[in-house]
Amino acid sequence: MNVYQPFTVRVAEVTDETADTRTLKLEFTDPAVAERFDFRAGQFGEYSVFGAGECTFCIASPPTRKGYIECSFKSVGKVTKAMRELNVGDVMGFRGPYGNHFPLPSLYGKSVVFVAGGIGLAPVRCVIWNVLDLRDKFKDVTIVYGARTVADLVYKRELEEWGKRPDVKLWTTVDPGGETPDWKGKVGFVPAIVEQAAPSARDAVAVVCGPPIMIKFTLPVLKKLGFTDDRIYTTLENRMKCGIGKCGRCNIGHVYVCKDGPVFTAAEMAALPPEF
Amino acid sequence: MTELRELAKKLLAEGAAKVVIGWEEGPRGVRPAFATDAAAADRLVFDARCAHDLAPYLDRRRVHVAKLGRPAVVVKPCDARAVAGLIRETQVKREDVVLVGVRCGGVLADPEAGGTLSADTIADRCRTCDSRETALADHVVGTPVEPLAAPSRRDARVAELDAMTPAQRWAFWQGELARCTRCNACRQVCPLCYCDRCMADKTQPQWIESSPHGRGNLSWHLLRAIHLAGRCVDCGECERACPSGIPLGLITRKVASVVADRFGHKPGDDPAVPSPIGTWRSDDPQEFIL
Amino acid sequence: MMNATTISSSDLSGLAADLLAARVRVAGPARASDGTVEYRHAGAPAELVLDSGVPRRSLKEFFLPPTEPLFAWRTGAGGRVELLEAPLPADPAVVIGARPCDAAGIEALDKVMGWDYRDEPWFARREATTIVSLACAGFDRSCMCTSVGLAPDTTKGSDLLLVPIGGGAFRAEVVTAKGARLVAAYPARFRPASGEAEAEAFRKAAREKVAASAPPAADPLRPWLDAHFDHPLWREASLRCHGCGACAAVCPTCHCFDIVDEPETVGTGVRRRNWDTCQTPRFTIHASGHNPKNDQPARIRQRVLHKIVIYPKKFGEMLCTGCGRCSRACPGGMDLPEVLARIAALAGGAQ
Numbered sequence: 001m002n003v004y005q006p007f008t009v010r011v012a013e014v015t016d017e018t019a020d021t022r023t024l025k026l027e028f029t030d031p032a033v034a035e036r037f038d039f040r041a042g043q044f045g046e047y048s049v050f051g052a053g054e055c056t057f058c059i060a061s062p063p064t065r066k067g068y069i070e071c072s073f074k075s076v077g078k079v080t081k082a083m084r085e086l087n088v089g090d091v092m093g094f095r096g097p098y099g100n101h102f103p104l105p106s107l108y109g110k111s112v113v114f115v116a117g118g119i120g121l122a123p124v125r126c127v128i129w130n131v132l133d134l135r136d137k138f139k140d141v142t143i144v145y146g147a148r149t150v151a152d153l154v155y156k157r158e159l160e161e162w163g164k165r166p167d168v169k170l171w172t173t174v175d176p177g178g179e180t181p182d183w184k185g186k187v188g189f190v191p192a193i194v195e196q197a198a199p200s201a202r203d204a205v206a207v208v209c210g211p212p213i214m215i216k217f218t219l220p221v222l223k224k225l226g227f228t229d230d231r232i233y234t235t236l237e238n239r240m241k242c243g244i245g246k247c248g249r250c251n252i253g254h255v256y257v258c259k260d261g262p263v264f265t266a267a268e269m270a271a272l273p274p275e276f
Numbered sequence: 277m278t279e280l281r282e283l284a285k286k287l288l289a290e291g292a293a294k295v296v297i298g299w300e301e302g303p304r305g306v307r308p309a310f311a312t313d314a315a316a317a318d319r320l321v322f323d324a325r326c327a328h329d330l331a332p333y334l335d336r337r338r339v340h341v342a343k344l345g346r347p348a349v350v351v352k353p354c355d356a357r358a359v360a361g362l363i364r365e366t367q368v369k370r371e372d373v374v375l376v377g378v379r380c381g382g383v384l385a386d387p388e389a390g391g392t393l394s395a396d397t398i399a400d401r402c403r404t405c406d407s408r409e410t411a412l413a414d415h416v417v418g419t420p421v422e423p424l425a426a427p428s429r430r431d432a433r434v435a436e437l438d439a440m441t442p443a444q445r446w447a448f449w450q451g452e453l454a455r456c457t458r459c460n461a462c463r464q465v466c467p468l469c470y471c472d473r474c475m476a477d478k479t480q481p482q483w484i485e486s487s488p489h490g491r492g493n494l495s496w497h498l499l500r501a502i503h504l505a506g507r508c509v510d511c512g513e514c515e516r517a518c519p520s521g522i523p524l525g526l527i528t529r530k531v532a533s534v535v536a537d538r539f540g541h542k543p544g545d546d547p548a549v550p551s552p553i554g555t556w557r558s559d560d561p562q563e564f565i566l
Numbered sequence: 567m568m569n570a571t572t573i574s575s576s577d578l579s580g581l582a583a584d585l586l587a588a589r590v591r592v593a594g595p596a597r598a599s600d601g602t603v604e605y606r607h608a609g610a611p612a613e614l615v616l617d618s619g620v621p622r623r624s625l626k627e628f629f630l631p632p633t634e635p636l637f638a639w640r641t642g643a644g645g646r647v648e649l650l651e652a653p654l655p656a657d658p659a660v661v662i663g664a665r666p667c668d669a670a671g672i673e674a675l676d677k678v679m680g681w682d683y684r685d686e687p688w689f690a691r692r693e694a695t696t697i698v699s700l701a702c703a704g705f706d707r708s709c710m711c712t713s714v715g716l717a718p719d720t721t722k723g724s725d726l727l728l729v730p731i732g733g734g735a736f737r738a739e740v741v742t743a744k745g746a747r748l749v750a751a752y753p754a755r756f757r758p759a760s761g762e763a764e765a766e767a768f769r770k771a772a773r774e775k776v777a778a779s780a781p782p783a784a785d786p787l788r789p790w791l792d793a794h795f796d797h798p799l800w801r802e803a804s805l806r807c808h809g810c811g812a813c814a815a816v817c818p819t820c821h822c823f824d825i826v827d828e829p830e831t832v833g834t835g836v837r838r839r840n841w842d843t844c845q846t847p848r849f850t851i852h853a854s855g856h857n858p859k860n861d862q863p864a865r866i867r868q869r870v871l872h873k874i875v876i877y878p879k880k881f882g883e884m885l886c887t888g889c890g891r892c893s894r895a896c897p898g899g900m901d902l903p904e905v906l907a908r909i910a911a912l913a914g915g916a917q
Contacts, residue, residue, distance in 0.1 A: 001651055002686045004636040004825065004839065008647050050639040050647060051835050053827040076853040078479040091647040212856070238858065239850050241825045244683040247842070248822030249850060251872070252858070254879040259682065273795045276858050304708065307899020308806040328897070332808060340801055340862055451599065457623075457632040457815045457841055464810030465897045477848060485828050487633040487838050517897035519812040521600050521622060 003244060006048055006093030007033050011086050012068060017154040021119055022084060023060065023072040026094065038097075039063050041104060041130040042123065042235055042263040045096025046243045047071055052082035056240045058262070059097060060122040062129035069094070072122040072154060098243040099262050102127050102207065102233060104134075111140035113199040113227075115218055117190050117210025118147050121154050123235045123262075124209045128162070135167060142199040144171045146190040146214075149178030171197045191217040194225075201226030208234045219266060229267035236262045236269075236276060252276050277321060279417045280350070283376060284317035287348050293374045294345025297333050299326045305388045308333065312344060322350065322378050322418065325387040327399065329511035331358035331467035334368050348374035352383070354401075356410035356545040357509035358467035363547035365507075365554070367470050370547065377413030381421035395426035401512045401525060403428040412545040433523075434530050450490060453497060455520040458488040462500065462514035462524055468507045475499060501527050506535040506552040509543050569746075570759040575616075575734040577755040582611035582662055584752050591659040593628060595621045605661070605668075616663040617730075620705050624818035624891065625661065625668035626675070629691045633840045636687075636825070641833035654690040660748065664699040666720045666727065667711050667889040671818030672697070673723030677881035678821060696744050699724035700736070701768065704775035708890030710903045713780045714874075716887055718772035730768055731761030776888075781903045782910040784874045784884065790913035791875050799912065800863040803905050806898035807862050811843035813869070813892035813900075819885045820869075822849070844868045870905060 013025035028034035040063055048054040055077070061070035075084045086092060104127070112131055116124040131138050143162060147153045153172065163170045172185035173193045186193050190210065199206075206227050208218055215234060222232055238250035238257040250257040253273040269276075284296040288311070298320040300309035306325045310333075311317040330349050333341050341347075351359060356377060362368040382393055382402030391397055403426045409416055437445055463469045463476075476484040476496055484499055485492035508528045515525040536542050538561045539552040552560070573581070582592050586608075594614040596606045604622045608614050638650040676692065679685040702709075702718040711717055721727050725745035728736035737759065740746050749756050814820035824842040829835035842849060845865050851857040859865050877885035886902070893901045 002636060002654070003683045004837070005649055005651060008649065048827070048837075050641070050837075051827050051829045053837075054825055074853075078482075080853070081480070089645060091641075091645055093647075093649075237852065239852055241823065241842075245681060246678055246683070246685060246821070246823070247825070248844065248872070251868075251876060253871075254876040256880070275795075275864065302899045303901040303904050304893060304899065310805045328899070338862070341805060344805075455598070455604075457627075459811035459815035459841070459843065460846065461808070461810035461812040461815070461895075461897060464808040486824065486826055487828060487840050489633050489838075492633075513897065517808075517810060517812060519622065519816045519895040521598060521602050521604075523600065 004095070004242070006046065006095040007037075008091050009069070009094045011088050011090045011092065014086070014088060017072060017156070018152055021072060021074045021154055023070055024083065024086065025061075025068055025070050026092070027068045029091065034067055039069075040097070040101030041127045042101035043097035043099050044243070044262055045069070045071075045094050045098060046240075047079075047083070048093035048095075049079055049082035049086065050093060052079045054093070054095075054241070055079035055083070056243060058123035058126065058235065060126055062126050062133060064130055064133035072119065074119055095243065099258055100260065102263050104130060107205055108137045109203070110138065111142070111200065111202075111204035112138055113204055113206040113222075114141075114143045114145075115190060115194055115206060115208045115210070115222075116143075116145045117214040118152060119154055120210035120214070121145055124207055125155055125158070127207055132162075132165075132168070139203065140169065140199070141167065142169045142171070142197060144173070144190060144194050144197055146173040146175070146193060147178070148175045150174050150180045150183050152178070169197070169199075189217070190214050191221045194218055194221045198225060201231075205231045205233065208232060229270060230265050232266035233263060234266065234269065236264060238262075238276065280322055280376070280378070281318050281320050283415055283417060284311055284320055284348070285314045287374060287376075288312070288314065288317060292346075293348035296320065296348045296350070296376070297330050298322070298350035298376075299328065299330075305390060310341070310344060320350070324382065324384045324393040325390060326352070327383040327387040327512065327516060329355045329358055329465070329467055329513045331355050331362065331511075332465060332513075334359065334362060334373060335467075335470050336367065337470070337472065346372065346374070348376055350376045350378055351410060351413060352378055352380040353407035353410045353545065354405060354509050354511040355467075356412045357407075357543050358511055360412055360545045360547045361468050361507055361509060361543060361551075362470070364549075364551065365468075375410075375413040375415075377410045377416040379409045379416065379418035379421050381408065382424060393424065395424055398424055398426055399512060400428055400430040401510050401529075404431065405510065407545070410545045412547070430525055430529055434526055434533070437526065437530070449494070452522050453493040454490065455522055456488055456493040456497070457520060458486060458492065458496065459519060461517040461519060465513040465517040466504070467509070467511065467513070468504060469500075475503075497524075497527065501531050504528065505531045506539065506541050507543060508532060569740050570762075571738045571740065571749055571756040572731070572758065572760045573728070573736050573738050573756050575736075577757075578616075578662065578728075578736070579611040579614075581752055581755045582608065582614060584755065585660050586611070591657055593659060593661045594663040598622070605664075614662055616700055617703070620665060620889065620891065620894070623816050624671060624889065625664050625697075626671060626818050626821070628659070628661065628695065629672055629675070629688055630821060630823070630841075633838055634687060636837045636839055638830075638836045639834065652687075654686055656690050656694050659691075659695045661695060661697045664697050664724065665702055665889065666699045666718060666722070666724060667702070667716065667887040668818045669697050669699045669723035670711075670716050670720050670887045671723065671889070674819055674877075674883055674885060674887065675821055677883065678877075681881070696725045696748050697723060698726040698728060698745075698748070701727060701729040701772065703730075703768070703772045706890065706894075707779045708893040708901070708903060709776045709888060710780040710890060710906070711888035712773060712777040713782065713903070713906060714784050714884045714886050714888045717769075718776050719769040729765040731764035735761065737761045737765040779903075780888070781907040784886070784906055785878075787906070787909050787913050788875055788878070790909065791871060794912075795867075797912075799908060800867045803900065803908075804862040804866040807845070807866055807900055808898050809845050809847075809862055809865070810897065811841075811845050812895040812897060814843035814845060815841065816891040816895045818887055818889055818891070819873070844872070870902070874906075
């Protein structure tokens, strides 16, 4: 089997997150693969629908939940449209896990602040569940999540669950004008809400993922709160084909996002050429 | 040459153009040049080595060229036909570009090798070109030239292919197209291939397979031939650019002869004359429609 | 490993005949239908035309074909999907008359094809293929092997290097164990080593010829390039670029590829890997429409930097062998030696 040949996975569950974003729960068709498959939070894979092609997404479920993986996607192109056509029981392809990961064990004993926007919550969600599944190994857990409108918030059931937990401080927000009459969360852009939430930077790291504009304005806020560049993590999205450092699409300078990333600290990103 | 350089300097000095797109000496013979000042204008050249069609540089997608400002483009008659095509198809506004026509007696088949123009060395497409200068230009430079009498080897080859059995012709094109790697050089240098999203790049649905195998290559070159029918100005750039040496001129020439035969049309340098692919007449021949 | 032997032109031809008789595929420079030279599989030794110029495209297509199947799929009853692995290409082959710059490109590519994940189709062909190169006398002014740490007689990537020693004979230097096996397998075709002085003279003259017109060495330009990511140079250099992929198609080291699915019938199809190039906007565009390399200057910069900055930093060697094909193939008249000379002038001025 060459490295480009995927595992086959079966759709076990389909969840609509928003009007155009969907989550697929996927189980390996080969029990032996299901048994040995392992990954780390932050890694990604190449998902494929046979006949449509491959597409790159993070693994949105945590490695602490065995036997399946989840993938959240927005229908935009040929492959994601084909993925949207799939029903429970259908078979698709998966190659992975690829890339580096969040250095979780080295964060034991620290507080973690999660900041996410829109579908950027998918890779962060993997880390959130990983942290929550090992809750006693971490101090404070703060989540700031925003979307353009209430309808654009993903993982709504889980947001509700996190909001109810006494050991999680959850701040949800929507952009001004995106609220509904019964919206209980904040109204405002993510960076402003991070400033309001003002998580302590003491013994803490931040995990940030979202649209470039959100990241751009969130980083200065985190810095003001005392988070240094080496304690802010993000995960980069770049167009990829092979996912294994060969096809030449994802470099930013000499960094191959698919192998040296997708997880980078803000300090590492600052050292890259401004081309992402 | 002095006339061209002086005109270029005048256009730049008077602000009629911000850049004069012409040819200059490069490391491997002449090449496209983008003169934005008098010194660069003094390096412009025109001779039989200037095979490059410069009309593609007017493509709106070439943002980095457009940033230089209002262009003047040096055009041979074939290049002028290309610009006329762009104007006809509303890609370029006539008033947005200054056209400097050069009188042309043809270019060399092997521009890099240089040498003088003769019945032996002249490019094949120039043997069947009947245009020595263009009426579309704002300025015309150079001395009047007489056409060289040279038989078209390409027409002879097209006739040979026409005389073949379909099986022989199929084998011939299978062999030639097998060399295609789908690098897209033929499309990128074509002045009339300006589509924002080429049909060959579309994936929903995927009309043309992107793989350079027999099926994909055949569909790609058929698509290109049909899309350029009656629009191709025979500037020869696709064949010159092909890094795999595929005789694309045989295809464009054959299609041009079919269009001339059925529609009485030959692409010229008058933008007001519509092309058959862009018009419909009740007496258009239809016998090829299945 | 370095030992040597001698082979005459007629024995070289005979070697090709022996190999073909033994059902080994033989490839090398040969005439295409239009008379130009390209690397192709030869059906008979006479088809090989040694030292007849630089073949149109490089040797890489024998190891990374323009298109190749990765696997096929077949959908069965109950939505079951069966994946049919593409057989690994393991037919033994010998390339005769490779240009040293092309052979060097293959060895350079071993790094990216082998780091961490092993590209089996590439290495299957690598292992099955023996490369016999012919030292080059220097071809034209676009040659710049000496600027990227190589030479017209470089042995990098070759299993056997032939150096002309006059009288239609070659001194054959054994570079690898694979080369030694080829010599050992056909002992009748090889004679005791001779012509060392002649070979040395040939090599020296070739190096001097290339170095005379080649741009300054690319290696020392790296600090300047690192410090000047945004520089008007890239805008100027890319003006005449058409954004076509001719440079990448002929390049011995451009290896970027695309992966596509192609249905064959309802429920069956093939996933293929195809050549691709960083010179098109499609290459890096995100699903959102955002494109990190959004204009031609950025794409030209990527191609140059990948060759002389990115790859060396990542893999410790240049991703350019100085073959000059990109300059020869460019329909817009772009010229890598010229770009490097310009960077060297800028870097020199900056110091």
